Amino acid sequence: MSTVSQRPALTPRQLTRASERLSFIYLERCTIHRDANAITAQDAEGTTHIPSATIGTLLLGPGTRITHQAMSVLAESGAAVCWVGERGVRYYASGRALSRSSALAEAQARQWANPRNRLAVARAMYRIRFPDEDPAGLTRQELLGGEGRRVKDCYRAQAARTGVPWRGRRYTPGDFAGGDAVNQAITAAAQCMYGIAHAVVTSLGCSPGLGFIHSGHELSFVMDIADLYKTDVGIPLAFDVAADDDGDTDIGGRTRRALRDRIHETSLLDRCVNDIKRLLLPAGTPDDEPANNDKDVVMLQSDGNQQVAAGINHDGPGDYERVRW
Template sequence: MKPVPGTPPPKLNELVRAEDRLSFLYLERCVVHRDANAITATDERGTVHVPAASLGALLLGPGTSVSHQAMVLLAESGSTAVWVGERGVRYYAHGRSLARSSRLLEAQAAAVTNQSSRLRVARDMYAMRFPDEDVSALTMQQLRGREGARVRRLYREHAARTGVEWQRRDYDVADFASGDAVNQALSAATTCLYGIVHAVVVALGCSPGLGFVHTGHVRSFVFDIADLYKAEVAVPVAFDVAVRETEDLPAETRRAVRDAVHDGAILSRCARDIRSLLLPGEEPDEVQPDIDVVQLWDGARGRVAGGASYGDDEPWW
């Protein structure tokens, strides 16, 4: 038998877990290629190498050209490639998942399609933002109102802390430069956070579009999870960068977000929080590892093994 053409994919146990990876790398105006098991980025200044298996998300900005082999390596390493716009503030597409099991995806779909379980997950998300309050009896309208008040208070507090003039959240999605410095920094920081969370969501095999609080958007679940960390990461970073009056605000913001994500262990917390929301009652160590097993749905019996012929031992009628 002839061998399967192409580079063989790495074994699952050779890959770095999503929560243990680097957060993200933003590239623009360069050629992205592959050298062995590293992603290379080349421009007029030279070439840098990045181990693909340790990368959470590769954000590909304008002017990037990506080779077929680079995408093969990213896909087989479970690193999420996200195509973004200039300054990283637009999202266009993303790559494949690191997961080999649909367990979390099935739990997500089951929870989001039942009103009681969907409300339970939404309340749990708000409970993570209000750790000292009992939100178990609050309606979604009450929760949204409380969250809105919290965010407005947060903006005022960081404005007072940094001395940055703050009016309100105001930005034009079609004109990034039209906003003031803090609003530009908030947009850049939030987009980076979305990219990081998107990488974890996809790596775990969940659907970015099946949200519990947000709905109707292809990244609703990403917005849900990112909201858990905005107050800790995006908002303080944006005000800290805005007060510096830097020449390249988007780049400075991305670097600051990357540092905050590392210092706050956001990747590991994000993976743990998603599992606890979708699989309540299970400790992280109890979550079954991903396995390359395909099963068949059997109705009354639930699941049966795939890759077998059932025609010989079961009647056709």
């Protein structure tokens, strides 16, 4: 097996787009190695090969060990990695962005830095979640109040649809098993969605910490994006899992499997990518990445908001020297 220094870095054109990847793969009680550009999961039943470039998020459950080379190929492939326990998901790693361009990161920073634009994006997020309401002119407090009301309505509607008793949202951090079945399912679905949203956010090169609704946390923007699909995907699925009492007490496992299927059925990754671009980029911006997204295009900022070429000595006319990095 060659070392990292002997392998050329993959270009974005060689990587699978975020919207075309598997949403997540969950592994537990196994050892994860690398074999060429795949990872292998080895347990008592044998070895399974998994192409790393097809993974959106790898969830590592209890009893897993992973080698340095396996983490290396996952990072090169742009896959995110979460360590998962019985009490929920903890996001500890992420892969590289799937584009060399900083366009989305810069657009996010511009929108976030302007308070008026930041509120406009928050309203646009509300409109995505609740398209039957027009949030134009609403203050932040009114947006939060409307979101709380609509989520409560969703809980009650799903309880009526599935027949699952609903006594309110209850979750104590660190005590996953302390809630009833539907609360456990809601928690498991939400935590998986945070991992998936983080994978998409980082794969697009955005900052996980620059949120438009959430604030003050390193995953504020991840929470913003994951919440876009709470009432549409997460909560209905959690009630479906709670209503389907097949004797399996592993609510977390059943929720993960059901969520994985639902994400595939609804093309949620593709939708997530498009929603982020629509929220951050100016109207009319093409959805496709620039043709040179597999090249290192590095510019220098100059006066008057102008950009000049990097790799050149700018010490006066006629004195330019090409720089080799």
